[in-house]
Amino acid sequence: MRLRFAANSVRATGLRALAAAGVAAFAFAGNLAGCSTGSVASPNYESTGTSAAITFHKDVEPILQKNCQGCHVTGGIAPFALMTYADAKSAASEMVTATTTREMPPWGAYSAPDCTPTHGFQDDLRLAQKDIDTISAWQAAGAPEGNPSDAPKGPPPTKAGALANLSQSLTPDTSYNLTASTDQFRCFILDPKITKTTYMNGSFVIAGNPQIVHHALVFADPNRESLALATDGSNQYDCFGGPGISSPSLMAAWAPGAVPQDFPSDVGMAISPGTLFIMQVHYHPHATVTNTSDQTTFQIRYLDAPPAYTLLPELIGNFDQPLSDVGGFKAGLLPGPDDPPSGPEFMIPANSKGHTEEMEFDVPSSVGGGVPLPDLYLYSVASHVHYVGTEQQITIEHTADFLATTPGAQKDECLLNVPAWNFNWQRFYAYQYDGTIEHLPRIGPGDKLRIKCTYDNTLDNPLLAESLHERQMAQPVDVRLGETTLDEMCLGGFALVYKNQ
Numbered sequence: 001m002r003l004r005f006a007a008n009s010v011r012a013t014g015l016r017a018l019a020a021a022g023v024a025a026f027a028f029a030g031n032l033a034g035c036s037t038g039s040v041a042s043p044n045y046e047s048t049g050t051s052a053a054i055t056f057h058k059d060v061e062p063i064l065q066k067n068c069q070g071c072h073v074t075g076g077i078a079p080f081a082l083m084t085y086a087d088a089k090s091a092a093s094e095m096v097t098a099t100t101t102r103e104m105p106p107w108g109a110y111s112a113p114d115c116t117p118t119h120g121f122q123d124d125l126r127l128a129q130k131d132i133d134t135i136s137a138w139q140a141a142g143a144p145e146g147n148p149s150d151a152p153k154g155p156p157p158t159k160a161g162a163l164a165n166l167s168q169s170l171t172p173d174t175s176y177n178l179t180a181s182t183d184q185f186r187c188f189i190l191d192p193k194i195t196k197t198t199y200m201n202g203s204f205v206i207a208g209n210p211q212i213v214h215h216a217l218v219f220a221d222p223n224r225e226s227l228a229l230a231t232d233g234s235n236q237y238d239c240f241g242g243p244g245i246s247s248p249s250l251m252a253a254w255a256p257g258a259v260p261q262d263f264p265s266d267v268g269m270a271i272s273p274g275t276l277f278i279m280q281v282h283y284h285p286h287a288t289v290t291n292t293s294d295q296t297t298f299q300i301r302y303l304d305a306p307p308a309y310t311l312l313p314e315l316i317g318n319f320d321q322p323l324s325d326v327g328g329f330k331a332g333l334l335p336g337p338d339d340p341p342s343g344p345e346f347m348i349p350a351n352s353k354g355h356t357e358e359m360e361f362d363v364p365s366s367v368g369g370g371v372p373l374p375d376l377y378l379y380s381v382a383s384h385v386h387y388v389g390t391e392q393q394i395t396i397e398h399t400a401d402f403l404a405t406t407p408g409a410q411k412d413e414c415l416l417n418v419p420a421w422n423f424n425w426q427r428f429y430a431y432q433y434d435g436t437i438e439h440l441p442r443i444g445p446g447d448k449l450r451i452k453c454t455y456d457n458t459l460d461n462p463l464l465a466e467s468l469h470e471r472q473m474a475q476p477v478d479v480r481l482g483e484t485t486l487d488e489m490c491l492g493g494f495a496l497v498y499k500n501q
């Protein structure tokens with residue numbers, strides 16, 4: 001059974017589900033970890049009150065090794081290395097700023113009093129507050145080196161892992177040369193030459209030129225629509241908002257420091273015969289980089305036999321019509337600020353700050369043709385907005401039936417809270433669980449999934465200011481739903497898992 005309840009039913013009513021609106025740059029990766037592969041434990045250090053005792057080798061180096069060096073290494077994606085004492089000393093005050101503002105390491109999922117996910121996340125990159133305090137105290141104490149023999153004994157982290165039992169490796173025929181000085185989004189068509197339904201169980205992206213590849217997303221194109229978009233015969237085309245096809249499904253993503261996406265051995269994503277893959281690469285130029293040529297590779301591991309569980313990527317949200325019945329269930333916008341008397345609309349007025357758009361999707365009880373909804377589990381989740389967006393929350397309100405049959409369940413469950421959205425660091429957050437799929441967060445028929453997005457449509461928003469500047473626009477404009485850089489979205493990504501019958 002191929003389950004496709006969200007996109008199809010919503011599109012059928014003219015609402016803009018993501019499949020209809022197009023997918024924007026959007027990272028999917030169950031295991032998209034940060035660079036942390038080291039097994040170095042956090043140091044046992046004195047309280048920050050005794051900062052005189054804090055040294056680089058004893059206290060700061062273990063934090064850098066575990067949380068920073070996968071990217072901040074010569075030849076890595078970060079613009080400078082943080083490998084040696086000299087590296088760290090010269091960047092000490094920037095490190096304090098970047099870590100206290102939680103801009104670094106790049107990680108968006110933080111709990112809030114009104115939204116604390118019930119499950120933790122795999123490969124959590126967050127620095128503990130005590131590590132942030134250690135870096136600050138070390139800098140305030142004059143960034144002392146200390147004794148090199150106190151340095152962590154373990155090997156430095158490797159830049160990235162490798163996908164085990166690789167089945168296929170796909171690379172564009174020709175390389176791409178980044179000549180622009182602004183960020184570029186390029187789509188590459190890859191043909192896996194699949195002749196019968198195949199199940200993807202793992203994937204990984206190998207950046208050809210890690211100094212300019214900021215992140216990469218891979219979409220399935222089952223109807224081979226992308227071929228018509230690569231008009232110059234090169235199997236490549238420019239693409240900002242998404243791959244430009246009618247119903248893209250997001251298969252994989254990679255950001256610097258990621259480990260391979262490894263689904264559990266009994267889980268696979270179905271890929272139909274003839275499907276093409278579209279790899280969208282986000283290129284980020286640096287003034288100091290001289291080699292601007294890239295040829296990035298997508299690696300896949302397939303299963304030999306159909307798995308016990310199917311993993312289904314669904315993108316839900318981007319509604320621009322009020323909540324209404326869309327054929328047996330409800331979906332749409334909830335009332336919010338600045339709505340006209342006629343009802344909710346998706347519109348972020350120019351110069352508004354803290355404007356919100358909230359949408360709801362009521363999980364249907366059947367998946368078309370009257371087939372009852374199977375038990376659905378959530379493996380990973382992601383949010384997506386563009387440059388005007390600043391925050392997202394994804395929550396679910398469970399039905400009374402669900403609560404009666406699910407011991408310990410809470411009526412209102414927080415799935416993801418992203419208080420400081422950063423377009424440049426998108427990813428899926430995979431939940432921690434004990435290896436039993438049934439212990440992942442569950443979704444039941446009639447549950448109300450809600451996605452709330454907050455926007456800053458003023459010049460105080462640095463990504464928006466930069467984007468307006470690039471377009472030689474002096475002032476913000478009213479922003480509506482759409483695919484281009486100055487349009488917005490409010491979208492959730494969900495990797496659902498269900499047991500095959």
Ligand code: HEC
Binds near residue numbers: 064071098127
């Ligand atoms: C996943 C890769 C990655 C990890 C992990 C990472 N960085 Fe960065 N860092 C970058 C990149 C890339 C930049 C360049 C700015 C950007 O693209 O956001 C950067 C920029 C910085 C800057 C410059 C400030 C700025 O905003 O431009 C500092 C300081 C910094 N990182 C410190 C750290 C520290 C300290 C850690 C670990 C606690 C860390 N980073 C972990 C990739 C990473």
